[in-house]
Structure formats: C-alpha cells, structure tokens
Amino acid sequence: MLLLVPFLLWSGSMLGQTAEALLHQADTLFRARRYPESLVKYEQILHGSGQATPAMLLRMAFIEEGLGQYTEALYYLNLYYRRHPRQAVAIKMEDIAARHNLSGYQFSDLDFFFIWYDRYYDYLMAGLLLLSFLLLALAARKKRMGRFVLIRHGVGLILILLLNVAVLNLHSGASQAIVHHDGAYLMNAPSAGARLVHIVPKGNRLAISGRQDIWLKTEWNGRTAYVRQHQVLVVR
Numbered sequence: 048m049l050l051l052v053p054f055l056l057w058s059g060s061m062l063g064q065t066a067e068a069l070l071h072q073a074d075t076l077f078r079a080r081r082y083p084e085s086l087v088k089y090e091q092i093l094h095g096s097g098q099a100t101p102a103m104l105l106r107m108a109f110i111e112e113g114l115g116q117y118t119e120a121l122y123y124l125n126l127y128y129r130r131h132p133r134q135a136v137a138i139k140m141e142d143i144a145a146r147h148n149l150s151g152y153q154f155s156d157l158d159f160f161f162i163w164y165d166r167y168y169d170y171l172m173a174g175l176l177l178l179s180f181l182l183l184a185l186a187a188r189k190k191r192m193g194r195f196v197l198i199r200h201g202v203g204l205i206l207i208l209l210l211n212v213a214v215l216n217l218h219s220g221a222s223q224a225i226v227h228h229d230g231a232y233l234m235n236a237p238s239a240g241a242r243l244v245h246i247v248p249k250g251n252r253l254a255i256s257g258r259q260d261i262w263l264k265t266e267w268n269g270r271t272a273y274v275r276q277h278q279v280l281v282v283r
Contacts, residue, residue, distance in 0.1 A: 062159035066096050070103065082110045101131050116120045117143055118280075121152075122225050125252070125282040151223075151252030179207045205270075222255045224263060231279065233272035235260035242270040255281065 073088030089107050093099050099107075108123035121143055135233045137154040144152035229249040234241035237259040245267050247253070253274065256263035262273040263281070 066092050066098065070100070073103070077106055077110075082113065086110045094134070099126065101127060104130075112143070117147055118225060118227060121149075121250060121252070122227075122280045122282065123223065125223065131283055144252075147250055149248075149250045151254070175207060182207060223282045224253050224255050224265070224274070225282065226251045226253065226274075226277045226278065227280045231274055233265070233274050234262075234268050235270070235272060237264075237273045242274070244270060247274075253279065 068087050069092050073085045073092070075089065076082075076085035086107060089099075089103055092103070093107075104123045104127040108120045108127070111117075112120035121140060124140050124143075126135055127133075128140070140152050141154065145152070165175060226247050226249045231247045231249070233244040235244050236242075240260075247267070248273065253263075253265040253267075255263045255265055259273070261276050263276050263279065265272050265274060
C-alpha cells in the first residue's frame, strides 16, 4: 500500500505534464490557424482530465462555430460561462441561439446570481458551519465556567443555524444540458414506453433538475419531461 502512494503521486504529476504539453501544442496550432488540429488536442485535454482553461474553452467555441457546429460552440461557451460568468459570453450565446431559432438561452440577473452562488456554495456552507461551531463552543465554554450566556448569543446561534438551512435548501444542484442529437425525445416519464411530450431539435438548452438512471429530468412548456442522457451534452 505504501509503495502505491509514490506511484499515484508520480502518475498524477505525469498526467499534469501531459496535459500541459498538449495545451502548449494546441495553442501553437491555434496561433498558426491550424484550427481542426488544435481542436483535437483541446478535446484530448478536456475529455482526458476534465479540466480546461478559460482561453481554451473560448478557442474551442470559436473553432466549432467556424466549422458550423453551433451546438458544440454553445456547449463550450456554456462551460466557460458556468465557470466565469461574463455578459459578453451571454450575449454571444443569445446571438447564436437567435440565429438558429433555439430556446433556453435567456439570461437574467437571477441566473447570474445562482451561477456565482453554486460556484461558491461549498465555501459559503463551510464558513457558516464554522461560525455555528464557534458560537456553540463559546456558549458551552461560558456555561461550564458558570457564566451567564447572553440571550443575544443564543439568538445569534439560532439565526446562523436557520441561515445554514436556508442556504442548504437554496442550493438547487441543478445543471443545464444542450440537445446534441437532432430530434431528442422528451417523455412524460423516465421510460422508453412513456408518452412523448415533444421532439426537441439539437442546440436547444434544457434545465436539468434531477436524474433517474439514464434519464434526466427537465421541463418543457411547464410540463415535467425526461430525456435520455446520451442525447444531450450536460453543462456542469
């Protein structure tokens, strides 16, 4: 077991070096305007490690749009926007969606808030839990010492705990998905034998609120629907 630890550390280092080398090659090809070749390298990095630099995602979107692959272009722009919300990127997605008559790309201030909220959710929860623990420890210490615990300390602890509950419930964990296959079938239940709700053309974006086996839960025109996972590109 102990021998395995250095091997895992070495493997992780090698993978990082490989991704870094691939990124350098891809960037060099991109600057040379050898776009299809650079895209292959970028895809190797993204699918291999799941990691991507902001510039890399924008370059992938640029290449895909130039190749006429608007679905993939929107996917990479969505990945970028989820990690680095920028109004210019939202406008670009709306523009592509309008040109191809796609739905699901309306952006609001609330959407912007939830993206930032989901991004820093773990830190927010950790901070609130730490504050709750400190207040509880302070109250317990005063009680052990026979000192009176002020009412405001108890009220503050209750408010912090209520805020924890509110933050926990507010976190939706929802994601989005872009229809990748032309003619994705939305069903009214997670079953191939369920009733058809709608056939959605590729490029449209769906809000995903849950998952059941190979089915993703979404909504279409106010109705709950399910789509097979392999028919969409999930944006996380």
